[in-house]
Amino acid sequence: MSLLKITNLKANIENKEILNGINLEINSGEIHAIMGPNGSGKTTLASVLTGKKEFQVTDGTVEFDGKNLLEMPPEERARLGLFLAFQYPVEIPGVSNANFLRLALNEKRKYNGLDPIEPAAFFKIMREKAKIAKIEQDFLTRGVNEGFSGGEKKRNEIFQMAILEPKLAILDETDSGLDIDALKIVAEGVNAMRDPSRSFLIITHYQRLLDYIVPDFVHVLFNGRIVLSGTKELALELEEKGYDWIKEEFATA
Amino acid sequence: MAEQNNLIEEITKSEYKYGFVSNIDQDITPKGLSEEVIHFISQKKNEPDFVLQFRLKAYRAWQKMKEPTWQKVHFPPIDYQDMHYYAAPKSSSKTKTLAEIDPEILDTYQKLGIPLEEQKVLAGVAVDAILDSVSVATTFKEKLQDLGIIFCPISEAIQDYPELVKQYLGSVVPYSDNYFAALNSAVFTDGSFVYIPKGVRCPIELSTYFRINAAQTGQFERTLIIADEGSYVSYLEGCTAPMRDENQLHAAIVELYTHKDAEIKYSTVQNWYPGDKEGRGGIYNFVTKRGLCAGDNSKISWTQVETGSAITWKYPSCILKGDNSIGEFYSVALTNNYQQADTGTKMYHIGKNTRSRIVSKGISAGKGDNSYRGLVRISKSAENSRNYTQCDSLLIGDQCGAHTFPYIEIENKSSIVEHEATTSKISDESIFYLNQRGISTEDAVGLIVNGYAREVIKQLPMEFAVEAQRLLSLSLEGSVG
Numbered sequence: 001m002s003l004l005k006i007t008n009l010k011a012n013i014e015n016k017e018i019l020n021g022i023n024l025e026i027n028s029g030e031i032h033a034i035m036g037p038n039g040s041g042k043t044t045l046a047s048v049l050t051g052k053k054e055f056q057v058t059d060g061t062v063e064f065d066g067k068n069l070l071e072m073p074p075e076e077r078a079r080l081g082l083f084l085a086f087q088y089p090v091e092i093p094g095v096s097n098a099n100f101l102r103l104a105l106n107e108k109r110k111y112n113g114l115d116p117i118e119p120a121a122f123f124k125i126m127r128e129k130a131k132i133a134k135i136e137q138d139f140l141t142r143g144v145n146e147g148f149s150g151g152e153k154k155r156n157e158i159f160q161m162a163i164l165e166p167k168l169a170i171l172d173e174t175d176s177g178l179d180i181d182a183l184k185i186v187a188e189g190v191n192a193m194r195d196p197s198r199s200f201l202i203i204t205h206y207q208r209l210l211d212y213i214v215p216d217f218v219h220v221l222f223n224g225r226i227v228l229s230g231t232k233e234l235a236l237e238l239e240e241k242g243y244d245w246i247k248e249e250f251a252t253a
Numbered sequence: 254m255a256e257q258n259n260l261i262e263e264i265t266k267s268e269y270k271y272g273f274v275s276n277i278d279q280d281i282t283p284k285g286l287s288e289e290v291i292h293f294i295s296q297k298k299n300e301p302d303f304v305l306q307f308r309l310k311a312y313r314a315w316q317k318m319k320e321p322t323w324q325k326v327h328f329p330p331i332d333y334q335d336m337h338y339y340a341a342p343k344s345s346s347k348t349k350t351l352a353e354i355d356p357e358i359l360d361t362y363q364k365l366g367i368p369l370e371e372q373k374v375l376a377g378v379a380v381d382a383i384l385d386s387v388s389v390a391t392t393f394k395e396k397l398q399d400l401g402i403i404f405c406p407i408s409e410a411i412q413d414y415p416e417l418v419k420q421y422l423g424s425v426v427p428y429s430d431n432y433f434a435a436l437n438s439a440v441f442t443d444g445s446f447v448y449i450p451k452g453v454r455c456p457i458e459l460s461t462y463f464r465i466n467a468a469q470t471g472q473f474e475r476t477l478i479i480a481d482e483g484s485y486v487s488y489l490e491g492c493t494a495p496m497r498d499e500n501q502l503h504a505a506i507v508e509l510y511t512h513k514d515a516e517i518k519y520s521t522v523q524n525w526y527p528g529d530k531e532g533r534g535g536i537y538n539f540v541t542k543r544g545l546c547a548g549d550n551s552k553i554s555w556t557q558v559e560t561g562s563a564i565t566w567k568y569p570s571c572i573l574k575g576d577n578s579i580g581e582f583y584s585v586a587l588t589n590n591y592q593q594a595d596t597g598t599k600m601y602h603i604g605k606n607t608r609s610r611i612v613s614k615g616i617s618a619g620k621g622d623n624s625y626r627g628l629v630r631i632s633k634s635a636e637n638s639r640n641y642t643q644c645d646s647l648l649i650g651d652q653c654g655a656h657t658f659p660y661i662e663i664e665n666k667s668s669i670v671e672h673e674a675t676t677s678k679i680s681d682e683s684i685f686y687l688n689q690r691g692i693s694t695e696d697a698v699g700l701i702v703n704g705y706a707r708e709v710i711k712q713l714p715m716e717f718a719v720e721a722q723r724l725l726s727l728s729l730e731g732s733v734g
Contacts, residue, residue, distance in 0.1 A: 050689050053681075074688035083689075090686045094704030103700065104690040111691070143704065160690065 002063075003028045003199050004049075004168055009060035010224075011048045018044040020224030021060070026168065029196040033210055033235060034203045036221035037243040042203045043087060045221070046172045050084045051077050065167060078104075079111035081167030085157035085174050092144035097156070098126060100144050101163050108164060125163065133159035133189045151182035158189035169193075170201045175209040187212030207239035222250050285334040288312065291439055294339050298408050298442075301415055304422075311428035311438030318432045325624045325656060326564045326593040328537065331502060338440045338473070397455075402486075403448040404459050407475055410446035417448055421479055425508035425545045425572070433504040434541045437473045441506065444474035449484040449515070458714050460489040476507040480515035482548065487518040489717055501526075503562075505540045513548030513575065518556070520713050522721050525561035527728075530619075532591030535563025542569035546578035546604075554581040555598065556712040558721040560728040563592060568626065570599035573607035573635070580609040583709040585721075587702075587728050588621025588653070597627035597658075602635035602668070611642040614706050617653035618729055624656040629670055631663045638668040646676040647705050649698070649729070699726030 002025055009022040018041045026032050036042050048055050049062065051074035062069040069077060092100065106116040117125075126140055133155045145153050154174055161169050171190070175183055190200060190213050202213060210218075210232060218235045220228040222243075227250045228234065238246075282290055291312055295305040320331070397404050403414060411418050428438035445461045461476070480486055490507075503525065509517045519542075528535025538561075544553035555569040565588075571580025582598035600609035615623040629640045646655035657674055679701055687697035703710065703722050710718050 052685055074685065075691050075693050078689050078691035086686065086689075090680070090683050092683060092687070092701060092704055094707035095700050100687075100690070100700065103696065104687075104692055107691040107693075107696075164690065 001028050002026075003065060004201075005061075005063040006049075007061045007063075009045075009048065009062060010058045011044065011055050012058060013044070013055050017058075018055070018224050019048060022221075022224070022226060024219065024226060026199050026201065028167075028199055029194075030217065031194070031200040031202065031213065031215045033215040033218045033232075034201065034221050034226075035205065035207070035218060035235060035238055037247065038205070040221045041224040042205075042221055043172055044224075046084055046170050046201075046203060049077075049170065050074055050082060075107070076111070078164075079108045083161050083164055083166035083169045085154070085161060085169065085171045087172040087174070087176060089145050089148075089153040089157055091146050091148070093146045095144050096141050097144055097159075098123075098140045101126070101160060104160075105163060129159060129162040132162045132192050134185050135159050150177045151179070154178060154182065154186055155189075158186055162189065162193060165193075165198075167197065168199045168201065170203065172203045173205060174202075175204055175206065183209060184212060207235045210235045220246060222246055225250075282337055282339040284337055286312075286338055286440065290338055294440060294442065297339065298411070300408075300411055303415070303419055304411055307423065307428065308439050308441075311435050312440075314429045315432065315435035315439055318435055320432050324566055324595045325622070325626075325658075326566055326595045328564055331537070333436075336502065339442055397457075400453050400456070401450040402453060402455055403446065405446055407441075407444045407446040407477060410477075414446075414448070417479070418446070418477070421477055421508070421510055423508075425510055425543050426506050426541050431541060433539045434506055437475060437504050437506045437541070441473045441475035444476040444505070445478075445488075446476070447478040447486060447488065449480045449486045451481045452483045453481075454484065455486040458487045458489055460491070472501070472503045472505070474505050476505070478507075478509045478517055478519070480509075480511045480517050480551075482512045483514040484512075485516045485518075487714060488520070489714065490519070490521045491524070491717075491720070501535075502537045502539065505542075507540070507542040507569075509542075509544030509553055511544070511546050511548060511551035511553055511575075511578075514550045515548060516552040516554070517544065518554045519544070519569075520717055521555075521557040521559070522713075522717055522724065523557065523559045523561050523565070524724055524728075526563075527561050527590065527592050528563040530590045532563070532620075535592070536561065538562035538565045538567065540567040542567060543572065544570070544580070545572045546575050546580065546607075548578075549575040549604070550577045551575050552579040552581075554579075554583075554712070556583040556709060557585070557596075558706075558709065558713070558724065559584070559586040559594060559596065560724045562594075565592075565594040565596050568597050568599050568628075570601070571609065572601045572603065573609065573638075574603045575607075576604040577606045577608075578604055579607070582609075582611045582613070582627075583712045584612070585614045585616065585706040585709045585725070586623060586625075587616040587725060588618070588623045589728055590619040590621065592619075592621045594622070595624040595626055597625045599628040600630070600640060602629075602631040602638040602640070605634070605636045605638070607635055607638045609638075609640045611640070611644070612708055613642075613644045614709055615644075615646045615655050616649070616702060616705070616725075616729075617646065617655050618649035620652050622654040622656075624658060626658040626660075628660040629662070630660075631665060631668045631670065633664040636665055636667045638665075640668075640670045642670075642672045644672070644674040645705070646674075647702070648676065648678045696726075698729050702726070702729060 004026040006022050006024040009019055011019040034042055057070055102122050135155055145156060174186055215232055218230050218232060219226045282293060291308050295308060426434050428435055447459060449455055478488060511517055525536035525538055546553055553571050559565050573580050580600050586594045586596050588594050598611055611627060613625045615625055617623040625644050631638050644657055648655055655676060659672055661670055663670055683701055684694055684697050702725050710721050713721055
């Protein structure tokens with residue numbers, strides 16, 4: 001079943017066109033990887049899907065879970081089940097991870113017509129999910145990303161994803177800046193959450209992460225357009241040949 | 254840029270939630286200040302002569318003084334002859350029990366959410382509620398009396414414990430201290446009096462709720478808290494005022510006095526009417542608060558959350574006279590729309606090994622202007638003393654201001670003073686991050702601001718901390734679009 005359907009999506013920032021007609025369909029349970037050279041529009045795609053306001057959508061449609069995604073404010077998209085693991089998670093000093101996540105989860109529950117979760121029940125969920133992202137107990141009471149290392153921040157993103165149980169999780173270069181051990185933890189977290197009712201869109205520059213999270217489909221983004229699509233073998237080919245041939249072949253496209 | 258403008262517009266949408274006026278019969282003096290008015294107030298309150306003389310001396314000193322102008326707040330000249338100096342609910346003079354209180358007053362308190370009813374009292378808060386100038390209800394008094402604790406309106410203390418009042422009144426803030434202190438000393442109408450006897454640890458939080466109700470009234474309450482040797486008390490003060498177009502003056506005095514080994518913790522949540530979004534009306538909150546750590550090993554701790562008032566201008570201070578005494582100041586001051594705040598503290602180190610800690614968190618939004626002004630003075634006698642100051646500013650939007658004026662004077666070589674300061678903005682990235690987790694922009698701002706202020710809020714007793722968090726969020730409602 002189609003969960004996300006992007007049709008001819010065009011978007012710009014400060015009148016500079018970044019996305020130039022994206023078409024992509026993701027079904028429930030699938031893992032899609034988007035690769036591409038720097039500046040090809042990968043992060044912009046994630047930002048437009050999640051509703052970051054400095055980007056203007058100039059054309060196209062995005063359907064998510066049967067709804068017109070582009071009409072919704074960012075928080076509503078999140079409550080509907082769209083999650084972004086940020087490339088650079090921000091620090092919110094003084095706000096504990098636990099408080100922040102309880103508020104986030106309750107907003108989602110409210111949106112779905114459920115009662116707020118009791119603190120005790122929430123604490124139990126947190127303890128369970130903490131295992132998925134291999135995080136320590138003190139993570140929960142520390143300020144959101146406050147003083148976290150790069151690896152801790154990325155693990156915290158996976159932890160949040162585990163708590164919020166999205167329908168579609170977008171991982172924006174989650175592998176950047178991670179050593180191999182941290183990378184494995186992130187990948188294991190994602191794999192533990194694989195589910196027929198959950199999809200992933202993994203944005204990455206390198207093939208490395210895809211050794212651990214095996215995608216169903218791989219797309220190459222260049223100049224704001226998907227120029228090539230294939231299976232996981234395409235990622236290996238890119239790893240071997242680099243992006244230069246893509247640039248040459250599709251420069252005029 | 255368009256977004257920035259939207260954002261500013263959004264900020265100004267936030268409205269004061271406590272702006273209702275109660276219809277209570279008032280007993281009120283004619284406008285203006287003179288020796289006759291002072292005689293009238295003193296007579297009305299049936300005061301002993303020493304209080305009248307104190308008032309008159311203060312009034313004469315005040316007449317010779319000039320309104321200070323060094324502060325970084327601006328307001329049109331105040332006409333001191335154009336306000337009332339005494340206003341009392343007519344029905345209050347005979348009030349004894351909760352059941353006898355004017356239902357309109359109780360209703361007022363209910364709207365404010367003040368824990369005046371019995372069930373709240375059982376939760377452990379004794380309330381001395383002050384409406385305009387007279388305390389209307391004091392709860393829990395008898396239980397405290399068993400411990401020898403005195404907690405009553407100061408006018409009652411003047412009647413019942415004149416010796417104590419005579420000994421301590423003006424001992425920390427002399428009537429000649431400053432312009433507004435002199436004015437208060439001349440015309441103070443009510444306030445709280447607390448005495449904790451030797452070795453007693455007050456088992457509950459003592460609390461006062463101030464509210465300005467009458468129009469064109471100045472409120473001049475005066476609070477005096479004495480902690481005798483080895484005693485402890487935690488005192489809470491909360492404030493609100495109804496919406497009015499004109500400005501109202503609130504010039505209070507709070508005096509704290511700790512003997513040897515005693516501790517006073519004084520917490521304020523101030524939410525006076527801040528004026529409307531065009532900057533009309535609002536309270537001028539010009540208050541003198543000072544504590545004297547007279548005895549060795551004593552401690553005074555001020556915590557304030559200031560979200561209201563058109564102008565907040567005050568410096569809760571500590572005089573650390575006793576050896577090893579400790580002074581603390583934790584402050585959150587929020588200015589939105591056209592609010593102005595010039596607030597901070599003064600720490601006077603006199604005794605040996607004295608320590609002080611200052612944590613100030615300013616929040617500016619809209620066209621608000623927020624200044625921290627603080628003095629740390631370590632005198633020659635204060636050997637091995639320490640001060641730590643942390644002074645942070647948070648800006649929301651691009652039309653507000655934040656300023657820091659630290660004054661540091663050190664007269665010996667064995668003491669250490671540290672000062673840290675930061676300025677930050679609520680970034681679009683932070684808001685978006687929280688939006689992406691399903692949290693609305695309004696809640697996101699509230700969360701960020703409360704996180705920023707956490708170090709101060711956690712100093713407050715639980716009940717107040719919850720209210721303070723709510724107030725911070727309310728005061729910034731819609732502040733980022």
